[in-house]
Amino acid sequence: MKTLLVTVDSLRHDHFEYMPNTLTFLDMNHNRAFAPSTATIGSFPGIIGGEFANGAGLTGTSIATRFDEYSVGLTTNHLLSEEYGYDEGFDVFNSPKGGGDSIKDKAAIYLTRGSFAYRLASWGWSHYQRLTNLSGDVEKSFRSAEKIISQFDSEIDNREEWFGWLHFMEPHHPYDPDGSEMSRAQAQRLTRKVLAGSxxxxxxxxxxxxxxxxxxxxxxxxxxxxxxxxxDTRVVFCADHGELLGEDGMWGHPGEMRPELLRVPFGTKNAPEIGGVVSLLDVPSILLGSEYGLGELDRDVAFATYGVKKAAMNANNIATDKGVISFDSNEPTEDPSLERALDRFEPGSVVKEDALKEDLEDLGYA
Structure with missing residues (x-):
């Protein structure tokens, strides 16, 4: 059997329409799919292990261990590296190496997004980028999709059966596309400027x-x-979370229980039938064709968490501690059943400091 998981960092649900090739390739586009958190570090324990995050990294068992076939994992985010346990079960695994011991690493988790210290750090990094970019253009922020695809093609060449996981960082910020009228250096500086609140x-x-x-x-x-x-390859395609593009003055993916962050693009090809609501915790179950971890093949409600914040989503609404919002109208509504489900939901939670550290790493401080 040939099985492929493709994950994309920071891809908004409402931008799936800008991916016509991918939409044409997939058999099914699931319109009500939800991330279990608003950041990479909180979503991938679900995508790879079928569990809610409980700290930093993969604490459950990787879905890769369930495949006897040759397995290849290629990621472009150091939060998905061996350091965090994501190499488990793969015959070949390649990912940027994570840090964690520098002064910047240790200081970053104490800076609250939006605080004066955070804005000062953002300004400092942007100023440094301006100085280092004066001599010319800069490279892509992350390993490019072409290189990942080329390596994967080489790894599976002439193999009859395999399992693959590819994680792409486009369109994670700083947004620096090849086809922009701006140089890459200009695009990166402008992105960091706006995300820093300027x-x-x-x-x-x-x-x-x-x-x-x-x-x-x-x-x-x-x-x-x-x-x-x-x-005949079985394919699951999804984002790990969405992205804020200025809604209520917010950018990136802070720990807010909002549809722009929790509702994600999701599609399958040659996969089993699943219900109208999908959680990213269901990804391992869909890949296997049988329920795995906390995943389900037919669910009515999905849940998300970030620190002490939590959310519950069904096909129509999202419930948080701020009330219930309709996906269709984006207006307050009533859904007592969903609110009761939210009250009962008590998972292990994403460690807030780890998620804040990721936010700062996005801007280049760790």
Missing amino acids: GGESDQERVRELYRLEVAELDKKLDMLWKAIPD
């Missing part, structure tokens, strides 16, 4: 356009992958 509406709209270009360019690159793999 810049006017014209700057913000340019950053939104950079994000859209990142999504569209990734789709063109993924088309190479879709054309290369055999037609």
